[in-house]
Amino acid sequence: MISYPIGLVPGPVSVPPKIREAWLTDFGSSDLEADFYDLYAQNQKLVQTLLETKESVVITSGEAMSILWGGVKSALRPGERLLAVASGLFGEGFADMARAIGAEAEVVAFPYDDVPDPGKVREAVRRFRPQVVTAVHCETPSGTLNPHLRELGEIAHEADALFVVDFVSSGGGAPIGVDESLIDIGLLGSQKVLSLPPSLSVSTVSARAWSVFERVGYGGYDAYLPWRRVPEVRAMPYTHDWQGMTALNVALNAIMEEGPQNAYARHARAASLCRTMGREAGLTLFPAREDICSPTVTAFNVPDGWTWPELDAALRKKGLVAGGNYGSLDGRVFRIGHMGSQADEALVKRGMEVLGEVLRSK
Numbered sequence: 490m491i492s493y494p495i496g497l498v499p500g501p502v503s504v505p506p507k508i509r510e511a512w513l514t515d516f517g518s519s520d521l522e523a524d525f526y527d528l529y530a531q532n533q534k535l536v537q538t539l540l541e542t543k544e545s546v547v548i549t550s551g552e553a554m555s556i557l558w559g560g561v562k563s564a565l566r567p568g569e570r571l572l573a574v575a576s577g578l579f580g581e582g583f584a585d586m587a588r589a590i591g592a593e594a595e596v597v598a599f600p601y602d603d604v605p606d607p608g609k610v611r612e613a614v615r616r617f618r619p620q621v622v623t624a625v626h627c628e629t630p631s632g633t634l635n636p637h638l639r640e641l642g643e644i645a646h647e648a649d650a651l652f653v654v655d656f657v658s659s660g661g662g663a664p665i666g667v668d669e670s671l672i673d674i675g676l677l678g679s680q681k682v683l684s685l686p687p688s689l690s691v692s693t694v695s696a697r698a699w700s701v702f703e704r705v706g707y708g709g710y711d712a713y714l715p716w717r718r719v720p721e722v723r724a725m726p727y728t729h730d731w732q733g734m735t736a737l738n739v740a741l742n743a744i745m746e747e748g749p750q751n752a753y754a755r756h757a758r759a760a761s762l763c764r765t766m767g768r769e770a771g772l773t774l775f776p777a778r779e780d781i782c783s784p785t786v787t788a789f790n791v792p793d794g795w796t797w798p799e800l801d802a803a804l805r806k807k808g809l810v811a812g813g814n815y816g817s818l819d820g821r822v823f824r825i826g827h828m829g830s831q832a833d834e835a836l837v838k839r840g841m842e843v844l845g846e847v848l849r850s851k
């Protein structure tokens with residue numbers, strides 16, 4: 490079995506003992522027991538509090554990609570239009586998904602080391618007249634955090650489009666404010682800040698989104714419609730991941746006990762320490778400006794004189810595992826993930842000391 494003592498991958502993150510223990514809970518009976526629905530309802534309420542929303546919460550089995558797909562399929566019919574606001578890989582991915590289901594898609598693209606400019610998005614929305622506008626809060630591969638959600642939400646709503654936001658890697662680590670940001674479909678994964686295994690997905694769904702889902706009428710494993718009145722109807726479209734639901738309850742309660750504001754501050758401190766120690770080690774940040782750096786993940790340029798596979802191997806030899814990258818950032822940008830259980834200054838300090846030692850060794 491492979492295991493690294495200093496885990497700083499930007500998801501899936503290290504699962505803390507308390508959550509692993511909860512995972513092993515044996516209900517002793519079926520997932521359709523009343524207790525399970527109560528647990529589901531409790532988790533819905535906790536998510537509403539954490540994400541600051543009065544809209545509904547849906548918790549499904551499957552890794553976060555399942556709800557990105559489910560959201561796109563539920564919100565669009567073939568031939569309808571999706572505008573993907575993108576300053577990174579996940580942003581662009583929404584356009585590919587829309588095309589795959591026969592919808593039209595356009596990307597309003599910004600450099601990967603920057604964040605979207607709402608003015609340009611407004612122009613694109615007025616011209617393209619999409620039914621859906623998508624955005625990403627934290628572009629995990631680029632290490633950036635989009636500060637313009639509210640403005641983008643207003644722009645989408647002015648055009649009567651649904652506003653879909655992927656906050657898979659920031660929810661719980663940075664304030665989201667789903668209602669304040671006018672988010673119709675909010676998408677959160679379990680293996681990032683929540684520090685669970687990658688098997689559950691959490692969505693927020695606005696009343697506007699539900700009426701679009703009704704109009705589109707999509708049915709399928711990843712469809713939202715069958716979840717509309719869970720848990721009231723005491724029926725689910727499939728056997729749920731009840732171990733995950735128990736562990737999610739522990740994870741959400743832990744954030745509530747800490748206090749969401751304190752959790753955000755802990756992430757900000759870990760990120761700040763990571764940037765400072767990276768700079769001291771001679772690294773440069775990938776994002777163009779420090780004020781758009783995410784509190785959950787830091788992206789550095791691979792330093793001169795190193796290839797990423799070489800640096801990655803040297804770090805692993807010393808017990809540190811960081812994140813590489815994908816697409817055009819592959820080999821050029823690497824990442825330190827300090828989200829959830831890894832938003833820990835002592836862990837980040839240890840990791841960045843190892844990184845500094847390795848860089849000095851050459």
Ligand SMILES: *Cc1c(COP(=O)(O)O)cnc(C)c1O
Pocket residue numbers: 500552553554579625627628629655656657658678681
């Ligand atoms: C992790 C993540 C997802 C889910 O993608 P996987 O690559 O399957 O983990 C979606 N969106 C964002 C922004 C993410 O960070």
